[in-house]
Amino acid sequence: MGKRLRTIILRLIGVMLVASWVAAGLLAVGAYQVLARTQPGCPDLQAYTPAEYPIPGQDVTAPYMMPDYETVTFPSRGTGIDLSAFYIPAADDPAAAPAVIIVHGVAACKNSPNVLLPAGMLHRHGFNALVLDLRDHGASGVEDSYHAAATEEYLDVLGAWDWLVHEVGIAPDRIGLFGYSMGGAAVILAAAEEPQVAAIWTDSAFADVEMIIDGLVESAPGLAWLKPLSLAYGRWVVGDDLLVNKPVEAVARLDKRPLFMVHGDADPLVGVEHAYALLEAYPAAELWVTSGSSHVESIYDNFDAYERRLVAFFERYLQHAADKPVFQKEGDS
The missing domain is CATH 3.40.50.1820 (Alpha/Beta hydrolase fold, catalytic domain)
Structure with missing residues (x-):
C-alpha cells in the first residue's frame, strides 16, 4: 500500500470517528432534551x-x-x-x-x-x-x-x-x-x-430519578450508552446533576x-x-x-x-x- 493511499485511509477513519462522536453527542443532547426540557x-x-x-x-x-x-x-x-x-x-x-x-x-x-x-x-x-x-x-x-x-x-x-x-x-x-x-x-x-x-x-x-432512566434504558438496551453521555451533558453543559440529593x-x-x-x-x-x-x-x-x-x-x-x-x-x-x-x-x- 502506498504512503499516499495509507494517508487517505487514515484521514477517512479519522473523519468517520469524529463524525460518529458528533452523532453520538447530538443523540445524547436530544435524549437529555426529551428527559429534562421544560416549557x-x-x-x-x-x-x-x-x-x-x-x-x-x-x-x-x-x-x-x-x-x-x-x-x-x-x-x-x-x-x-x-x-x-x-x-x-x-x-x-x-x-x-x-x-x-x-x-x-x-x-x-x-x-x-x-x-x-x-x-x-x-x-x-x-x-x-x-x-x-x-x-x-x-x-x-x-x-x-x-x-x-x-x-x-x-x-x-x-x-x-x-x-x-x-x-x-x-x-x-x-x-x-x-x-x-x-x-x-x-x-x-x-x-x-x-x-x-x-x-x-x-x-x-x-x-430516585436514576430508576426512571434505567427503566427507559431497559426498554431500549441498544441505546444504553446514551445514559452516561446524556447525564454528562446535563452536568457539564446545563449545570444540573440529576443524580445527587x-x-x-x-x-x-x-x-x-x-x-x-x-x-x-x-x-x-x-x-x-x-x-x-x-x-x-x-x-x-x-x-x-x-x-x-x-x-x-x-x-x-x-x-x-x-x-x-x-x-x-x-x-x-x-x-x-x-x-x-x-x-x-x-x-x-
Whole structure:
C-alpha cells in the first residue's frame, strides 16, 4: 500500500470517528432534551385559575372553586429566582388557619387542574392554599428551561415556605407540603432540608430519578450508552446533576415527621416500586396504593376517599382548631 493511499485511509477513519462522536453527542443532547426540557409559560393551561377549572368525573364542582385568590411573587430560597404562585386565603380567619403549599410536576404549572383540585379540597375545609410555579415552569423565572429532577426545585418550595412564614405570618408548625410527581420529590427534599416543615403529602413521587432512566434504558438496551453521555451533558453543559440529593436517601432526614404517600399501581411513568422504595427507607410513612390508577390520577379515580384522607391528614398534623372535628365523609372508606 502506498504512503499516499495509507494517508487517505487514515484521514477517512479519522473523519468517520469524529463524525460518529458528533452523532453520538447530538443523540445524547436530544435524549437529555426529551428527559429534562421544560416549557415555561404553560401556554396550554393558562385558561384555568383557582376560580374556574375542570374536574373530570364530577357533576358538582362549585364547592372546589376558589374565586378569592391573588397571584403573588417571592424569591426561591438562596437563589434569587422569582417565583409565581396563587395564594388562596381561607374563607374564615386566614390568620388562624393552617396552610398547605401545592407543588406540580414536570411540564405542569399552578394552572394545572389536577394541582388546583387538592387546593380546592383543602380550601373548602378551612385551609389556606399556596399553589406554586416551580422555576422554568409557568410564570416563574426561567433559569435554563430544564428541570433538575427536584435537586434544585426543592429550593423553590422552601422559598414558598419562607414567604408564608415571614410575609403572611403563618407559624411553621401550621404549614404542610403537597407534591405531585417531581413536585413530590421536591417536597421531600425541602422537608429534609428544613426541619420545621410540619407534614408532607406526595402523590406519584419518584424515589430516585436514576430508576426512571434505567427503566427507559431497559426498554431500549441498544441505546444504553446514551445514559452516561446524556447525564454528562446535563452536568457539564446545563449545570444540573440529576443524580445527587435523591429523595430515597433524603427521606430519612424527616426524622419521624408525618409523610403520606399516594401511588397508583398502574403508573407507567413512575412505577409503584418508587413508593415501596421510599417506604423501605422511611418506615414511618403512610402509603396508600390505589388500584388501577395511572400517573397522578388517583385523585380522580378515588375522589371522595382522596379528599377525606387528604383533609384528615393535614387537620391532624397542622394543629387545626381543637373544636373542628377531623373531616369524615359519609359512606367513604
